Amino acid sequence: MRPVRVRVPATSANLGPGFDAFGLALTLYDELTVTPGGSGVTVKVVGPGAGEVALDESHLVVRAIRAGLESLGAAVPGFTLRCENRIPHGRGLGSSSAAIVGGLAAAYGLTGTPLDRDKVVSLAHEIEGHPDNVAASALGGFTIAWTEGDTGRAIRLEPVAGLSAVAYIPDTRVLTKEARGLLPSAVPHEDAAANAGKAALLVAALTSRPELLLTATEDRLHQEYRESAMPESLALVHKLRGSGLPAIVSGAGPTVLVLGYPAGSPPAAPDGWSRYELGIDPVGVQVWSEEVR
Ligand SMILES: Nc1ncnc2c1ncn2[C@@H]1O[C@H](COP(=O)(O)OP(=O)(O)OP(=O)(O)O)[C@@H](O)[C@H]1O
Ligand SMILES: [Mg+2]
Incomplete structure (x- = not known):
């Protein structure tokens, strides 16, 4: 297995009247590098969250990588995760969704599986609990998200040029x-x-x-x-x-x-x-x- 690098955008949800449905992906990014090897996890964080977030299996990106690997039927016993964060936490710019979508995308990369963005939306929704930010992080552009039963779904629309x-x-x-x-x-x-x-x-x-x-x-x-x-x-x-x-x-x-x-x-x-x-x-x-x- 090769190391993978992931870039995942910040997002703004709701956008006024589109509560829990609308999302917009923004050009502000967290970057992850995941290097497989060993047995446990080693987590390094620079930028927002450094010194605050847990650096073990409970780290949100690690949890998402594990959930992604499980859904793909793969196991990677150990890896080193390096997070270069730029999305501030707890400010309404979708840091938790970016962490989850980034971790799931890393699992696809680690296993060499082509990224299934709709699947990433539904898996990320299961972890996050609402689909609006995860949709925009996974699909980019302007997204409309909804749930069918318990499944999170979304479509991407092209934002007007120059937005x-x-x-x-x-x-x-x-x-x-x-x-x-x-x-x-x-x-x-x-x-x-x-x-x-x-x-x-x-x-x-x-x-x-x-x-x-x-x-x-x-x-x-x-x-x-x-x-x-x-x-x-x-x-x-x-x-x-x-x-x-x-x-x-x-x-x-x-x-x-x-x-x-x-x-x-x-x-x-x-x-x-x-x-x-x-x-x-x-x-x-x-x-x-x-x-x-
Ligand atoms: N990159 C990250 N790595 C690890 N944990 C993260 C990361 N980003 C967010 N979290 C966790 O999620 C929490 C913030 O989530 P919360 O949903 O409250 O805010 P947000 O996602 O930044 O904003 P919003 O959901 O309103 O857009 C952080 O305190 C931290 O526990
Ligand atoms: Mg959040």
Whole structure:
């Protein structure tokens, strides 16, 4: 077995009205190198997560590699995993999905199996629990995910040419689990109806009608309910939208994303926040077998 290298994109889920369904792959990447050998695992991490995440079998990428190998009927007793991370953790940019999709893709690479992206979506959904981020990490571009029974599925649509995103990333974290706990168990019918219409419109806006992005990114199902967990993010969304920019909470927050404008136009980040100008990743996770040196 040869070492494999994997590059997997950050993702933004929900995109306003597309709660738990829409995803967008971004040009911000984690890179993994997996070198088979020995019996146990050795994990090295640089970048986000270094010094925080477990470095044993419970590491999310290791768990995904093991799950991928099992689904392929293969066993690799030991390996060294090197993670060069750039996706911040707990910020709403899909770090957990990237870790899972990256680990599954590595399992395909290690066994020399051509990558089955639909299978990666369904396996990753089993581990992650919701399919929106894993879909965009696996397929690239703009994705719509759903579940059939317990199976996570997704399609990829081609984003309109020139689509870009500016991410405003605060220093604070919001764990997805915590943000989910703030959602009500029922919502007014008129809010649900409004979101269904806006989600449909957002498909058109993201694929061919970017001038409709501001109105198409209006959400009434999740963002405002989560305000207490990320008041500064909601304040920034309101301010940016008030100035005509299609701003949304990225995933479960607290990152704020502005869609659709050539990088450079949205304003500077508030003090203490980072501002990333990003493109849309077109292909999703990629895996290469390394030459043995
Ligand atoms: N590259 C990674 N390696 C190991 N563990 C990771 C990695 N990325 C994420 N995790 C685990 O997932 C947790 C973050 O997951 P969480 O779903 O809360 O945030 P997120 O995925 O960054 O954001 P969101 O799901 O809202 O887009 C981290 O605290 C860590 O335990
Ligand atoms: Mg996550």
